[in-house]
Amino acid sequence: MSSPLHYVAITATDGELIGYLWADATVVDLVHRSASSSRAYDAGTRWWRRADDARKRGLAPLGVLTLLSRESDVGPVTGARDLAAIEELARVVTPEDDRRLLDQLDRDNAGAWHELAEAFGALTDEDRDITWGGGQKQANGVYHVAFPLYSRPLKRAVAALSGVGAVTPEHRWVDSPMPQPSPDGRLSAADAVRAATTIVRGERFSDGTIAAAVQDGLLDAVVAALRAWYAQQAHPHHDERPLLMCRFCGGSPAADVSFRAHRGLVVLMGFKKADGPMCMTCGLAVYRAYTTHTLCVGWWSPLSLFVFAPLALVRNVLAVRRVKRLPAPGPGTLGPRYDPGVPVHRRPRAYVALVPALWLLLMVVTGLSGGV
Ligand SMILES: [Zn+2]
Structure with a gap:
């Protein structure tokens, strides 16, 4: 170490x-x-x-x-x-973290979502042009602390964010930076919850947090993202697959697959299975290890030769196709990632499988030639 x-x-x-x-x-x-x-x-x-x-x-x-x-x-x-x-x-930030925040949104409260749309739709330029009160010197020479003057419609719109559940203690905003929209001004739904929570809770500790979010467009991005999320809930068959995390390294995306290894020695028959979810890197590593193992020691009993080993190999090939279709995984969160190493055809142990294959061929040839 x-x-x-x-x-x-x-x-x-x-x-x-x-x-x-x-x-x-x-x-x-x-x-x-x-x-x-x-x-x-x-x-x-x-x-x-x-x-x-x-x-x-x-x-x-x-x-x-x-x-x-x-x-x-x-x-x-x-x-x-x-x-x-x-x-x-x-x-x-893991897909699990995002999902936990989205679970805070009240998808069944249609009235609250309607209110969010109404309240933001009703905002005028005057509501968005926030003026500040206070700040003037008082008779005793002390400056009065300045504070933003939010209009009634703006307060209503901000309250509507809480109404849909977007302001939540599940987001520990004090420890997290304010989410920033992408260059085209968009936020993910989970980031919208993070931003809404930080904006609304932050205002209690620092006057003007809401005013800043109105002026730089963050509040509009929050509402747009939340409303898009809600619209998608109405069409649940539209991309609702949950994002899986690799069980080995914690990276995403991952596919739910199983790989098998078979040991077919005459007296010692063994089955090994690794279940997903696995990311592309870890899945490929498990595939190569299990397939090579089966090719090497999978053959040495009649049932293994004709049933178990071929079955394990075919199932592995089907499973690895799903893993290979995944894009490269994002950062791992559980620890180091498996090293896939070299492909199966470059592993000498895999060529042990030629022995039963050649033996089978020999049987067929001698059978056809009538044992001559
Ligand atoms: Zn992984």
């Missing part, structure tokens, strides 16, 4: 990724995932306390990670270049 830093990924009991406990020569600390839920954040704090207790009992930092990594919710101890690399991992 030559890396200066090590970390373990910590998962909640419901499968949500909480964050990363890391250790160097002197310190054990936790990096929370910025997009995690409030519940995961609290759970992370409890994990940090356990690590801290173990450290205070005299365990070395790396020893703390090793100890905790024996638990089922903790991943293997992994090396990292530096703390920045772990922090980058913690900034990854």
Whole structure:
């Protein structure tokens, strides 16, 4: 272990990724995932306390990670270049994070969505041209603090965001940057929830957050994204497939596939199966390993030769076609990714399969020639 830093990924009991406990020569600390839920954040704090207790009992930092990594919710101890690399991992937003926020939207409250459309449609240029009150010098020489004067229609429109569920404690906005629309002014629906929450909650701590969002167009992008999401809910057959996460590395997209390996020795018959979801990289790695294994040791019993080995090979080929159709996966969140290595035809072990194939050919030829 030559890396200066090590970390373990910590998962909640419901499968949500909480964050990363890391250790160097002197310190054990936790990096929370910025997009995690409030519940995961609290759970992370409890994990940090356990690590801290173990450290205070005299365990070395790396020893703390090793100890905790024996638990089922903790991943293997992994090396990292530096703390920045772990922090980058913690900034990854998973499809699961997006889905959790979209679940906060009240898709069944048609009245609230109607109100959102109405209230924003009714805004005039005067409503959008926000003036500030206060700021003048008072008789005692003290300046009155300036505050934005929001019109009644604008307040109604902002309230409508809460009405559809777009302002939610599920988004920990204090720890996250304000989402930025793409160059063509668009936001994803989940980012619209993040932005709506930050704008509306932020106003309580910092006057003028709403005014800024009105002026730079962010609020309009939020409403457009939310309304597009709601319109899509009305046509659920339109691209509703949930985004899967690779079970090995946490990358997306992933396909739900199974790969099989068969060992057909006369006395020892064995079946091995790996179930998805898997991303393209990890899926290809599992395919190559399992297929090579089957080609090498899959043949050595009659039932294996004619049934199990061919079946496993055909099913693997069908499954790998689905994995290969996936685009390259986004950043992994669970840890390192499997290395697919070289293709099956470049693995010497695979050519053991030529032995039963040649034997079969020999049987056929001698059969046809009448055993001459
Ligand atoms: Zn993967």
